Amino acid sequence: MEDFDYYEILEVAKTASADEIKKAYRKMAMKYHPDKNQGDTEAENMFKKVNEAYQVLSDEAKRSNYDRYGKAGLGGGSQGAGFGGFEDFSDIFDSFFGGGQRASRREPRENLDVAAEVHIEFLEAIFGCKKEIKYRYDKQCTVCDGTGSKTGKRESCPACxxxxxIYQKQGFMTFSQTCHVCRGAGSIIKDKCQKCSGIGKEQVDEKFSIDIPEGIDDGNRLRVAGKGSVGKSGNRGDLYVIVRVKEDRVFVRHDDDIYVEVPVFFTLAALGGKITIPTIRGEREIEIKSGVKDKEHIVIKNEGVSNVHSGARGNMIVQVKITYPKKMNQEQEELLKKLHESFSHNHGNEPHHNVFEGVFEKVKSWFKN
Ligand SMILES: [Zn+2]
Ligand SMILES: [Zn+2]
Structure with a gap:
């Protein structure tokens, strides 16, 4: 089996959200789809890899195992490429060959990874911040030492x-099933520990501060190594911090670009001129060209968010919103009427002829983004 990185094949970052992974998968699957690349073995190979990567990265548990141990953590060993679950494969294998040593000694894999959420403000995500994380993890019960038993003793499971x-013979074949009484352990606890009710674990509340990097986005995950639950042998899993970012009243973020709607008074839209607008880094002056249209986008390069990985800055997109006076005094109304008449006499600039142009512009703008 060829070795390749699942994140690289989908062209996503290791911190990518579930949504980003889904989007990347759709894009890649489309690109390498056999229907589009008939007879192209290279594309076919890529299509398989993309599917394999998505199988793992779209499953929270498989993804965290992969993050920690690579492909070895997926339990498939070198045969890796299966499309279904890897665990299922070994189950099928066991049931065909009647269990054997491998099956009877198999214990459910301990999942020691823990997830926690942190809520941050819009600008905190853009510029980075320090936040306290509060979460809960498991460790072995201190009373029974993780055995779940008062006396520390287990006895042989009577069911299996x-x-x-549990073995069942059908014709030539023997089928095996994990014992539902002891869940495959082969032994049960007779006198349950009172502190942990026989579970063998206790919960610990923990809090500490982490640095949230500049450019992080809603749904991103940060991995803090060695802060997860404590396993039987004393090893510790990881903590995954899922970042939730609040919305802003003024700005809208899309990846590393920032959108803002700016009101432009109709006379200024006609004449052109300078206006002051808010940006994520403070106020700044921009030039409005004469004849600017409603919903027109003015792009300010490199005024967006610094990318969390590359540091490259996105853009700021200013959407013009042309505003009109709610009320006019008599003088203003007369001035406007005079202006209107002066255009009506000047051929080629008749306002009535241009009514439909405005309508079409608006309809077109519905399909932007
Ligand atoms: Zn206990
Ligand atoms: Zn049993």
Missing amino acids: HGKGQ
Whole structure:
């Protein structure tokens, strides 16, 4: 089996959100789809890889195992490429060959990774911040030392006679099933520990501060190594911090670009001129060209968010909103009437002829973005 990185194949960052992974998968699957690349073995190979990567990265548990241990963490060993679950494969294998040592000794894999959410403000995500994370993890019960038993003793499971598997013979074949009484352990606890009710674990509340990097976005995950639950052998899983970013009243963020709607008074839209607008880094003056249209976009390069990985800045997109006076005094109304008449006499600039142009512009703008 060829070795390749699942994140690289989908062209996403290791911190990518579930949504970003889904989008990337759709894009890649479309690109390499066999219908579009008939007879192209290279594309076919890529299509398989993209599917394999998505199988793993779209599953929270598989993804965290992959993050920690690579492909070895997926339990498939070197045969890796299966499309279904890797665990299922070994189950099928066991049931065909009647269990054997491998099955009876197999214990459910400990998942020691923990997830926590942190809520931050819009600008905190853009410029980075320090935040306190509060979360809960498991460790072995201190009373029973993780055994779940008062005396620390376990006894052989009466349902499976200590094998952990129940066997059924059908014709030539013997099928095995994990014992539902001991869940495959082969032994049960007789006198349950009072502190943990036989679970063998206790919960610990923890809090500490983490640095949230500049440019982080809603749904991104930060991995803090060694802050997860404590396993039987004393090893610790990881903590995954999922970042939730609040919306802003003024700005809208899309990836590393910032959108803002700016009111432009109709006389200024006609004449052109300078206006002051808010940006994420403070106020700034921009030039409005004469004849600017409603909903027109003015792009200010490099005034967006610094990308969390590359540091490259996105753009700021200013959308013009042409505003009109709610009320006019007599003098203003007369001035406007005079202006209107002066255009009506000047051929080629008749306002009535241009009514439909405005309508079409608006309809077109519905399809932008
Ligand atoms: Zn206990
Ligand atoms: Zn049993």
